[in-house]
Amino acid sequence: MEELLALIALLEIEGVGGRQIRKLRRSWGNLAALWDIKQSTALPPSLQAHLSELPALRKRAETILQTCESLGINVIPYYDAQFPPLLEEVTPPPPILYKKGPHPLIGQPLVAVVGTRKPTPYGMKVTEYFVEALVDAGVGIVSGLAYGIDAQAHRITLQKGGKTIAILAHGLDQIYPPTHRRLAEAILAEGAWLSEYPPGTKLHPLHFPYRNRLIAGLAHVTLIIESRRKGGALFTARAAFEANRPVFAVPGDIFSYASEGTHALIAEQVAQIATSPQKVLEELRTQTEKLPLPNPAPAAEAMPDDPLWAEIYTLTAKAPRHIDELCTALGRSITEIAAVLMAMEIEGWVIQKPGGFVIRGYPPNAKS
Structure with missing residues (x-):
């Protein structure tokens, strides 16, 4: 203390x-x-x-x-085991975090989804498309609770039953914008609010660049969906790039001001082109293997007794896996693996998501 x-x-x-x-x-x-x-x-x-x-x-x-x-705000100094190691790589590294909500910040693959405050219908639709697929694959979504793309990313995550983290540019005793209070409260069910500013700290324009670097730093991958040439999302993208994290940008209408920034990121090779969620998930898998996910609650790991079940449980430890990948890695037929996955899911060892993705479950009393 x-x-x-x-x-x-x-x-x-x-x-x-x-x-x-x-x-x-x-x-x-x-x-x-x-x-x-x-x-x-x-x-x-x-x-x-x-x-x-x-x-x-x-x-x-x-x-x-x-x-x-x-x-009910948790205070996390940088030397605490709860402090996300990925944030040590941003510039400057935060010395302290204030967190409200149950999400541990570590232990789950995270993708930052940000963009313009004034999106087009195309941008809103694209956000829904990407976020739904990411959440179905067991990914957590990080954003800034701002108008437009940020709010849409949080909202779709919640609609899909996923977990999302809102990083704020002020103390956690307030919410900005105030109109997002209900959305913010919904996030707290399984997600979190996060800030490096203590309660009582008012919003200031200079806080936004620092907030944006936290968004980039906490996530394994950053996805930009519509940004003007001077949008805050561009700062987030460049912060992620400087921290050696993959950045993706969704291309848009070449005549739209809302896509000028994303096209610039692609042209400058700061961002890769994102035309499907699958490409982002492939990069996320690579990234989480390079930057292992810390366990938020270290304990002796339970493993299924069945050798095949144990192999599947191990393969799904760090990131979502597609059933085709499991078949290839294990040298088994899709019929056999599908049957095994069904049995494992019944007992809680894995969770099958739409699109053929499989994530690790959390079986308190699972038996193989």
Whole structure:
């Protein structure tokens, strides 16, 4: 608790960010050392003028934690096991996260789906097409709760019974835009709201680029559906590209302003062309194999006793698999694998999704 208070207090000082926090912790061993400092010379030059402010900063940090507790907000410092490792690769890396909702942020393949606030009917239809297929394959959807494509991505995910994460550019004691309050509340059933700003932080235009880099950083793959030349979605795409994550852009009408940005991303080779969800899922599978999914609840893994069942359960560990892939990998006929999958699904070991995709289940008392 003392270290968390110190982290929050330090972040209340203007100009202190993720990189400096990490440097201080490497130097001190524990950020709680802040409370034992009596001489300003023990602080870095940029912090020496704030020594006298420590009691007030501590009080502010205590208030923030109390507010989080009352609102059901989970505070995740960067050194916590719950902190998503993928976010260490964004620039600058966030020092802390505030999360509301049950989604653990890790353990599920994630795709960021973002785009213009003023989409065309084509853009809305394309978003529905891609998101439905991604959710059916067991993928979680990350977006920013904004008007247009973002809201459509969240909405379709919920309609399909999927999990979605809304990353916000303000404290979690408020929702912007206010008209999306009902949508935001629905997300909390199985998803989450996420921010790097403590409760009480108001929306500011400068927060949006930082929010967008979190969207890109949390996801394994980013998909852009309609963006103008100066849209925020382009910032998300470039942030993903800089973090070495695959970026896809859906081509649109060459005469439409809503597709100028996506076409530019494709022309600059920042984004690959996305004409079907299958291509995104193939890349996602490759990406999740390169960046393994941490287990949000480490435990001794249960395995089916049947060797074939165990092989299928292992193959579906990191990403959705198509039944054709399973047949090829196991050297079995589709008739045999289909029958095995049906039996495994009855006992909870796997879940079969539309389109022939198979994801791993969560059997509490499964028996083979």
